[in-house]
Amino acid sequence: MKKQQVAHCQFSVWYPLFKQHTIKSSILPLPKNVIDYLLDDGTLVVPESDYIAQQTNADEDFEWSDDETTTTVTAPEFPDFTAKVLKAVHLLGGCVFPKLNWSAPKDANWIALNSSLQCQNLSEIFLLFKSSDFITHDLTQPFLHCNDQDSPDPVINFELVLRKWSELIPGGEFRCFVKENKLIAISQRDYTQYYPHILKQEESIIHAIQDFFSQHIQYRFLDDDFVLDVYRDSQGRVWLIDLNPFGKVTDPLLFTWAELASGGGISQTQDGPIFRYTTSDVTVQPSPCLSYRIPRDFVDLSTGEDANKLVDFLKLQKSQQEDDEDESAE
Ligand SMILES: Nc1ncnc2c1ncn2[C@@H]1O[C@H](COP(=O)(O)OP(=O)(O)O)[C@@H](O)[C@H]1O
Ligand SMILES: [Mg+2]
Known part of the structure; x- marks a missing residue:
């Protein structure tokens, strides 16, 4: 990259x-x-x-x-x-x-x-x-x-x-890996969940995305290698959501960068892209952003009437700490 x-x-x-x-x-x-x-x-x-x-x-x-x-x-x-x-x-x-x-x-x-x-x-x-x-x-x-x-x-x-603002249903989001202007791989974007409709509509999802890519994206971008995020709405229409670099800064989701970068292993034996999605037998994984979160108490506070509550909470804690220190000093 x-x-x-x-x-x-x-x-x-x-x-x-x-x-x-x-x-x-x-x-x-x-x-x-x-x-x-x-x-x-x-x-x-x-x-x-x-x-x-x-x-x-x-x-x-x-x-x-x-x-x-x-x-x-x-x-x-x-x-x-x-x-x-x-x-x-x-x-x-x-x-x-x-x-x-x-x-x-x-x-x-x-x-x-x-x-x-x-x-x-x-x-x-x-x-x-x-x-x-x-x-x-x-x-x-x-x-x-x-x-x-x-x-x-x-x-x-x-x-x-x-x-x-658009209410996107997570089960309709897919990440598409493009190498040398060929769509080589598609991954369910929210891989932490099992969506039964993906399993049922596997073929039509691949076709819709492949058509969208070849009609509107292929050869029209400034690079030959890139990753596009798409959304397939309830009518089956595909939309572009985001474009990302083809490399480590972009989450490969259900693939690995080693697989994608070698490209060959993934695409050569096949005409179309490889499609990976979470099936029912896979243990559903925790949300990738969980580690960024803070303790539940804070969340409750921050979802209260307004963000100033959180500030008040911190102020309160500070004054309590001071009280404690005063007490122990006595
Ligand atoms: N216009 C929008 N309205 C509501 N949700 C959105 C919108 N655009 C994106 N999202 C949601 O946010 C997620 C991340 O958006 P994206 O633009 O790809 O940001 P990033 O590149 O940081 O991942 C998408 O997968 C989608 O679920
Ligand atoms: Mg992005």
Whole structure:
């Protein structure tokens, strides 16, 4: 995998090529101060302007105080960018799925009030982004695992991608591996579950995806090796969901990269792609994002009335700790 291949998989590169076959989206350049804010570990505080509209009276800036000093944590405000985001969200129907150049904050959905990546404003997007290792990866090491480390990094302009929210049924999602512009392998994307309809419709799924690929994708992308994620809706129509680099940064799901990279072993004996999916006799596996989660108590708190509850909880814990320390000092 070369740096240039990774650069080609940025949303703003592939979206114009395949616009008719994917979910309607909007791309906003990320201002430098927003990037700095997203990378700053010290402030898991979302700007309050978005909350003000939702609250009867705006809370004062909260304060972390100890005996000697008082520090006020003030969230930064980005009025111009906030306005652009709200406008784009509105044009996309009011609910969006956010991502950066390559990744969505899938590892952070536990922190969202609705435990989902569905967002309506910039505060919700920031909360997810600031909690996500996948987002940090995009911002700090997009060319990890590339085998041309000596060549200069392609210039990257960071972008906020807002996609119209769409209820995708996980059993309809498939990852397709393309090598030398041939579709060599297809994997069920959510391999942790057994979906009986996949077993029943195996042939028609392969055909639908193969047709979609040869009619709309093949030879139209900037590279010959890539991975595409598709969705087959209830009418059998196939949609493009995402494009990913052909290499280690992309999860090979029910395949291994050794198998896929050698290609031959997988494709030569066959006319069509190899299709792998989870069958009933396979032990269903835990969700791959589980390890990113936090203890249940926190989740309960964060799904309460608002995210400030979590802050209150942490404040409460801090004051309890101080009480304990005082007691033991006595
Ligand atoms: N517009 C959308 N609305 C709702 N869910 C979406 C949308 N786009 C993607 N998803 C869900 O999020 C998952 C990850 O999306 P994707 O764009 O592939 O991000 P990543 O590249 O970080 O994996 C998809 O498998 C799908 O289940
Ligand atoms: Mg992807």
